[in-house]
Amino acid sequence: xxxxDVESLDARYGLLRAVRDVSFSCDExxxxxxxxxxxxxxxTLLRSIAGVHAPHAGRIVFDGAEIxxxxxxxxxxxxxxxxxxxxxxxxxxxxxxxxxVASMHARxxxxxxxxxxxxxxxxxxxxxxxAGQLSGGQQQGTAIARALMTNPRLLLLDEISLGLSPIAVDxxxxxxxxxxxxxxxxxxxxxxxxxxxxxxxxxICMLEGGIPLRGKSHEISREAIMDAYFGLDRGEPGAxx
Ligand code: ATP
Numbered sequence: 437x438x439x440x441d442v443e444s445l446d447a448r449y450g451l452l453r454a455v456r457d458v459s460f461s462c463d464e465x466x467x468x469x470x471x472x473x474x475x476x477x478x479x480t481l482l483r484s485i486a487g488v489h490a491p492h493a494g495r496i497v498f499d500g501a502e503i504x505x506x507x508x509x510x511x512x513x514x515x516x517x518x519x520x521x522x523x524x525x526x527x528x529x530x531x532x533x534x535x536x537v538a539s540m541h542a543r544x545x546x547x548x549x550x551x552x553x554x555x556x557x558x559x560x561x562x563x564x565x566x567a568g569q570l571s572g573g574q575q576q577g578t579a580i581a582r583a584l585m586t587n588p589r590l591l592l593l594d595e596i597s598l599g600l601s602p603i604a605v606d607x608x609x610x611x612x613x614x615x616x617x618x619x620x621x622x623x624x625x626x627x628x629x630x631x632x633x634x635x636x637x638x639x640i641c642m643l644e645g646g647i648p649l650r651g652k653s654h655e656i657s658r659e660a661i662m663d664a665y666f667g668l669d670r671g672e673p674g675a676x677x
Contacts, residue, residue, distance in 0.1 A: 437499075437500055438461040438462060438463050438497075439462055439463060439464045439466075439498065439499055439589060439590060439621050440461065440462040440485070440496075440497070440498055440590055440621070440623075441460075441461045441462075441495075441496070441497040441498075442458060442459055442460050442461070442481075442485065442494070442495075442496055442497075443459050443494055443495040443496075443497065444457050444458070444459055444493065444494040444495070445457070445458045445459070445481070445484060445491050445493070445494035445495075445496065446458075446491060446492045446493040446494050447477070447480045447481070447483075447484045447489055447491045447492060447645075448492045449480075453492075453645050454477045454480040454645055455477045455480050455481050455484065455491070455645045456477075456644070456645035456646045457494075457646065458477075458481060458494070458642075458645070458646065458647055459494075460640060460647070460650065462590070462621055462623060463621070464589075464619065464621055465619035465620075465621060466621050466622075466637055466638060467616060467621075467622045467624070467635060467636040467637045467638070468622070468623045468624070468636060468637070468638050468639070468640060469624055469625075469626055469632035469633070469635065469636035469638070469639045469640070469653065470482070470623065470624065470625045470626075470639075470640050470642060471625075471626065471627075471629055471632050471639060471640070471641050471642070471661060471665070472641055472642035472643055472664075472665060473643070473665050473666070476642040476643055476644065476645070477642050477644070477645040477646075478594075478625040478642055479521060479594055479595075479625065480645075481642070482518060482592045482594050482623065482625060483518075484496065485516065485518075485590075485592060485623070486508055486511060486516060486517075486518035486592055487503070487506055487507060487508035487510070487511045487516075488508050488518070491504065498511070498514055498515075498516065498590070499514070499515075499589070501514075503516075509541060512541050512586050512588075513541060513543060514543075514589075515543055515586075515587070515588050515589030515590060516588060516589070516590045516592065517583035517584070517586045517588035517590070517591055517592065518583065518591075518592040518593075518594070519579045519580050519582075519583045519591070519592065519593045519594060519596060520579075520594050521594040521595045521598060521625075522598075524579070525567040525568070525575055525578055525579060525582070526567060527566065527567050527568025528566060528567075528568060529566065529567060530563065530564050530565060530566060530567065531559055531562050531563050531564070531565055531567055531570070531574075531578050532549065532563040532564060534567050534578055534582050535549055535552065535578070535581055535582055535585050536549070536585075537582075538582040538583070538585040538586055539585040539586070541586055542585055542586045542587050543586065543587040543588075544587065545587025546587065546618070547584045547585055547586075547587050548585075549563075549585075552581040552584050552585060553581075555581070555584070555611050555614045555615070556577040556578075556580070556581050556611045558573065558574055558577055558607060559574065559577050559578060559581060562574055562578075571604065572599055572600045572601070572604060573600050573601065573603075573604025573605075573607055573608060576596055576600060576604070576608050577607070577608060577611065579596075580593070580596065580608070580611070580612070584615075588620070589620070589621060590620075590621045590622075590623070591615065591620055591621070591622045591623075592622075592623050592624070593622060593623070593624035593625065593626075594624075594625045595625050595626065595627060596608055596624070596626070597626060597627065597628055597631070598627070605628075605631075609631065609635060612635070624636070629658065629661060629662075630658075632653075633653045633654075633656070633658070633661075634653075636653045637652065637653055638650070638651070638652055638653060639651060639652075639653045639656055639661070641661050641664040641665065643664060643665065643666075643667055644667070648664040648667070649661060649663075649664035
């Protein structure tokens with residue numbers, strides 16, 4: 437049984453259909469990358485799974501139970517955590533307090549302040565610092581660590597590289613390898629296509645709210661993805677939908 441099933445999902449802002457009839461599944465331990473141009477609908481799809489955007493139609497099933505109508509906090513308790521674009525930390529609270537706040541809604545599981553600091557060692561000397569005073573990379577580490585404090589079974593990551601130096605991005609992804617080793621299921625939006633393909637097991641390319649292309653990350657070509665990004669169809673065979 438899949439951990440996550442998204443079935444014919446439609447998400448709108450007024451009349452704008454940001455996500456159109458999208459269906460896909462994720463098994464436990466999958467790393468699924470969502471790629472596509474700005475405005476393709478990736479963030480809206482993640483927000484719909486997390487419960488912060490109410491879909492217009494379709495179903496979201498998590499671990500066999502429909503969650504489409506559940507509030508975000510209920511989804512967190514079931515094991516869905518999202519790291520939003522822009523991180524949204526409590527800037528005037530310490531890193532440690534940011535982590536503790538998240539643990540108030542936690543499921544039982546392996547993640548504690550000690551274990552998240554092991555995974556994100558750059559946070560160790562910063563636990564008593566105000567989150568707003570950290571570097572971008574440290575803030576991103578804190579945002580992911582905060583999501584981990586809820587002990588998620590499914591982690592949704594939205595553009596975690598955005599605005600970070602290449603070294604900081606490398607550090608964040610190095611820490612994520614720990615989660616991969618623990619078989620955490622991850623759905624991530626990543627603009628850096630090369631990194632998205634290297635990190636993920638499967639890739640979904642979105643265009644204008646739909647999915648023109650999907651496949652295994654080690655099988656799919658960059659050319660096919662670039663074509664799907666821009667809506668080109670060169671008539672190649674593949675996993676088009
Ligand atoms: P980006 O990389 O720019 O975040 P994206 O693929 O994540 O792009 P979304 O942010 O999901 O795409 O946007 C999908 C569509 O919905 C776009 O046309 C966008 O302009 C529109 N949209 C997104 N958020 C809102 C909003 N709060 N109100 C109205 N329209 C929105």
